[in-house]
Amino acid sequence: MDKNKNIFILFSFFFVSLLLFQNANVYTSALSESKVYIVYMGARQHDDVDRITSTHHDMLTSVLGSREGAVGSMIYSYRHGFSGFAAMMTKSQAQTITNLPGVVKVMPNSVYKLQTTRTWDYLGLPFNSANNLLNDTNMGDDIIVAVLDSGVTPENEAYNDKGVGPIPSKWKGYCQSGELFDPKKNCNRKLIGARYFIDGYLAYKGQPGSTIGIRDYISPRDSNGHGTHTSSTAAGSPVSNVSYKGLSLGTLRGGAPRARLAIYKIGWEDGIFTDADILKAFDTAIHDGVDVISASFGADVPLYSELYPQAGAISFGSFHAVAQGITVVAAGGNAGPAAQTVSNGEPWIITVAANTPDRAFPTPITLGNGQTLMGQSLFTGKDTGVVNLVAARGSCETLSTMDTYITGNVVLCFTGSRGSDLEVLRFVIRARAVVRGVGGLGIIVSQKPFTLLDAYADSFPSAQVDYEIGTKILSYIASIRYPKVRLSPSKTQIGKPISSVIAKYSSRGPYTIAPAILKPDIAAPGTNILAAYVPENPNIRISTYKIISGTSMATPHVAGIVALLKAANPNWSPAAIKSAIVTTAWTSDPSSGQPIFNEGETISKLADAFDHGGGIINPNKARSPGLIYDMSTTDYLQCLCAMGYDSRVISGLAGQATSCNNGLSIFDVNFPSITMPNLNGTVTLTRTVTNVGPVNSVYKVMVEPPKGITVSVTPSTLNFNPSVKKISFSVKISTSYLFNTGYYFGSLTWNDGVNNVRIPISVKTMY
Ligand SMILES: *[C@@H]1O[C@H](CO)[C@@H](O)[C@H](O)[C@H]1NC(C)=O
Ligand SMILES: *[C@@H]1O[C@H](CO)[C@@H](O)[C@H](O)[C@H]1NC(C)=O
Ligand SMILES: *[C@@H]1O[C@H](CO)[C@@H](O)[C@H](O)[C@H]1NC(C)=O
Numbered sequence: 001m002d003k004n005k006n007i008f009i010l011f012s013f014f015f016v017s018l019l020l021f022q023n024a025n026v027y028t029s030a031l032s033e034s035k036v037y038i039v040y041m042g043a044r045q046h047d048d049v050d051r052i053t054s055t056h057h058d059m060l061t062s063v064l065g066s067r068e069g070a071v072g073s074m075i076y077s078y079r080h081g082f083s084g085f086a087a088m089m090t091k092s093q094a095q096t097i098t099n100l101p102g103v104v105k106v107m108p109n110s111v112y113k114l115q116t117t118r119t120w121d122y123l124g125l126p127f128n129s130a131n132n133l134l135n136d137t138n139m140g141d142d143i144i145v146a147v148l149d150s151g152v153t154p155e156n157e158a159y160n161d162k163g164v165g166p167i168p169s170k171w172k173g174y175c176q177s178g179e180l181f182d183p184k185k186n187c188n189r190k191l192i193g194a195r196y197f198i199d200g201y202l203a204y205k206g207q208p209g210s211t212i213g214i215r216d217y218i219s220p221r222d223s224n225g226h227g228t229h230t231s232s233t234a235a236g237s238p239v240s241n242v243s244y245k246g247l248s249l250g251t252l253r254g255g256a257p258r259a260r261l262a263i264y265k266i267g268w269e270d271g272i273f274t275d276a277d278i279l280k281a282f283d284t285a286i287h288d289g290v291d292v293i294s295a296s297f298g299a300d301v302p303l304y305s306e307l308y309p310q311a312g313a314i315s316f317g318s319f320h321a322v323a324q325g326i327t328v329v330a331a332g333g334n335a336g337p338a339a340q341t342v343s344n345g346e347p348w349i350i351t352v353a354a355n356t357p358d359r360a361f362p363t364p365i366t367l368g369n370g371q372t373l374m375g376q377s378l379f380t381g382k383d384t385g386v387v388n389l390v391a392a393r394g395s396c397e398t399l400s401t402m403d404t405y406i407t408g409n410v411v412l413c414f415t416g417s418r419g420s421d422l423e424v425l426r427f428v429i430r431a432r433a434v435v436r437g438v439g440g441l442g443i444i445v446s447q448k449p450f451t452l453l454d455a456y457a458d459s460f461p462s463a464q465v466d467y468e469i470g471t472k473i474l475s476y477i478a479s480i481r482y483p484k485v486r487l488s489p490s491k492t493q494i495g496k497p498i499s500s501v502i503a504k505y506s507s508r509g510p511y512t513i514a515p516a517i518l519k520p521d522i523a524a525p526g527t528n529i530l531a532a533y534v535p536e537n538p539n540i541r542i543s544t545y546k547i548i549s550g551t552s553m554a555t556p557h558v559a560g561i562v563a564l565l566k567a568a569n570p571n572w573s574p575a576a577i578k579s580a581i582v583t584t585a586w587t588s589d590p591s592s593g594q595p596i597f598n599e600g601e602t603i604s605k606l607a608d609a610f611d612h613g614g615g616i617i618n619p620n621k622a623r624s625p626g627l628i629y630d631m632s633t634t635d636y637l638q639c640l641c642a643m644g645y646d647s648r649v650i651s652g653l654a655g656q657a658t659s660c661n662n663g664l665s666i667f668d669v670n671f672p673s674i675t676m677p678n679l680n681g682t683v684t685l686t687r688t689v690t691n692v693g694p695v696n697s698v699y700k701v702m703v704e705p706p707k708g709i710t711v712s713v714t715p716s717t718l719n720f721n722p723s724v725k726k727i728s729f730s731v732k733i734s735t736s737y738l739f740n741t742g743y744y745f746g747s748l749t750w751n752d753g754v755n756n757v758r759i760p761i762s763v764k765t766m767y
Pocket of ligand 1: 139
């Protein structure tokens with residue numbers, strides 16, 4: 001029976017990966033005739049939106065030859081947040097437009113797919129408790145969260161507006177009627193906006209203007225479920241007694257339960273999104289007066305092509321949103337655990353990784369030399385105490401009842417099997433039975449690691465370790481005459497998160513487009529998330545809930561927390577909010593204090609900055625971080641200069657001719673992180689911190705240098721007072737390696753006795 005359960009769990013895991021891996025593609029249609037191109041023209045030059053559209057028509061007319069043709073080919077005019085348009089053109093017409101004055105960039109209409117509760121308690125925001133960020137901000141009332149996704153299921157209880165105040169006066173958007181969507185009935189003080197943008201999708205399908213045969217509601221109504229799930233996670237109202245197939249999980253709610261939702265449906269049948277629709281949603285959301293944008297879609301690998309170097313539609317839309325003070329939170333992608341897979345890594349975006357709150361089971365293995373290594377197990381028996389340790393004389397597979405040297409000892413063995421997880425599982429079950437049979441006291445199995453631990457689930461002392469840790473234990477055994485070990489029970493308890501892991505599927509850094517920028521920025525719960533969903537039978541519109549996983553689910557967790565932070569600190573810039581989130585993140589498990597593990601190919605390793613950025617989001621600490629690493633729009637433009645963007649793009653984004661301060665190095669950009677992908681010798685860089693805590697504060701530096709790297713900070717004390725609110729400091733980083741290394745990780749923390757303002761340091765030596 002247990003075995004069947006194993007297989008089920010295994011397959012459900014594969015199912016999740018499958019669901020996620022299907023999304024790994026970016027589709028760019030390659031037709032030779034007319035297709036959709038996006039003409040991006042940068043920041044808009046004046047406020048008269050009709051005049052802006054008219055200049056778009058003029059430009060298209062000059063290329064297509066007739067005004068009628070131009071109006072007919074135009075799909076969208078972007079004119080609120082920035083200027084540009086999407087239109088049907090041939091490749092040569094698109095090339096002609098590229099060279100016209102005012103045009104920053106012409107891009108094909110790429111297509112993206114979806115990336116597919118007790119998490120709030122886990123994050124320290126329990127409901128109905130005083131003195132937390134939730135309580136202090138009136139649950140985010142007055143903050144408007146925009147969700148760009150597959151729409152909404154308005155009847156779900158999660159969108160009720162009980163206890164929510166009047167619609168904020170800054171709101172300029174509206175609800176759009178459409179198929180099975182009636183603004184009068186479906187919108188309220190919670191769901192204040194609901195729009196849909198389909199023209200880019202229809203053009204991509206080759207049927208511009210015609211919705212015939214589209215298997216989706218031609219309205220803001222969600223047919224997929226993804227958008228309902230993400231928006232209710234970000235800002236759903238409290239709903240009591242929510243359960244999923246009989247599994248009661250109590251009160252369900254979003255991160256900012258009183259924040260308002262503005263839905264922009266851009267994900268159509270099968271979760272397809274196009275650039276043209278995405279840009280229109282950004283343009284409209286900026287106009288409408290939203291505070292936060294949550295974007296759970298993207299390419300699963302960073303976009304980079306000849307045609308499309310460095311910047312695409314999401315880059316431009318999100319840049320203009322951030323320039324206007326709107327925080328943009330986006331999914332890092334589900335292409336993990338391989339390195340260099342993180343996407344949506346624009347420097348102004350908060351890029352989100354996903355963690356699994358409680359699916360690792362660290363099992364301490366303490367060697368006689370005092371070193372404790374972490375294995376994985378479901379060992380629920382008694383601590384072995386300090387006992388003798390021996391190495392197996394063969395592999396785990398060849399252990400036999402003749403091996404009496406094991407009697408009275410804990411044995412370490414290696415599996416030779418590179419077979420399937422289930423094959424390894426069978427070997428482990430056999431090896432454990434042998435050791436037990438000859439009177440062994442326990443077994444440590446060095447194997448290809450995986451999360452399926454059922455073979456280790458009983459009171460017999462045992463643990464799995466990967467080959468690297470196994471080799472460490474073996475060298476300890478070889479180094480000493482009487483090797484000793486102590487196996488302690490695994491820290492597991494059902495229903496209580498014991499140790500967080502960064503989920504296997506979560507995309508990892510470094511960020512290939514700019515390896516000196518740390519991405520992802522932050523991790524949030526993304527695995528096994530319960531939230532509102534579309535009803536199974538679309539004709540019976542009852543409130544439905546579902547558990548799904550992905551960085552898509554982690555993203556609205558961060559967006560909801562950003563809404564609360566914005567309510568608590570209305571004047572903070574998007575960079576300040578990002579800094580507050582990164583510098584205060586948990587670097588160990590929020591509940592148990594155990595380290596955060598990395599569910600990669602080597603599950604027993606600690607997670608690092610490329611897995612989770614600053615760590616796991618800690619909302620209550622982020623409210624008052626002490627210091628922030630702030631950035632302005634100018635800083636982002638200078639950052640693009642340092643990244644090597646061309647001046648046409650930079651001037652377009654800025655809306656005026658902008659020259660690069662060529663001396664600026666990417667290392668000096670004021671990120672809340674330091675990442676050096678190719679250090680040779682010594683580099684000195686600068687950071688600036690702004691005091692947002694008590695006016696008179698003294699901070700002292702604490703450095704945890706990456707292994708083999710020297711980090712010195714000047715000055716090492718920062719004195720803030722009524723006239724000194726901002727202080728710059730320099731960081732000198734030297735490598736001692738005279739050969740190429742991989743990445744080593746450390747941190748730099750400012751401490752005033754109350755706050756720990758920590759930024760991660762990642763250094764790779766390129767000798
Ligand atoms: C905040 O906590 C206080 C004290 O428990 C309570 O009276 C109040 O209703 C709470 N407010 C919110 C918005 O939860
Ligand atoms: C929730 O369930 C509990 C226990 O079944 C019940 O006592 C309570 O009335 C329910 N609350 C609501 C709002 O339905
Ligand atoms: C690193 O510095 C050493 C010593 O100056 C030099 O010989 C070497 O070529 C440098 N390596 C790179 C990759 O620049």
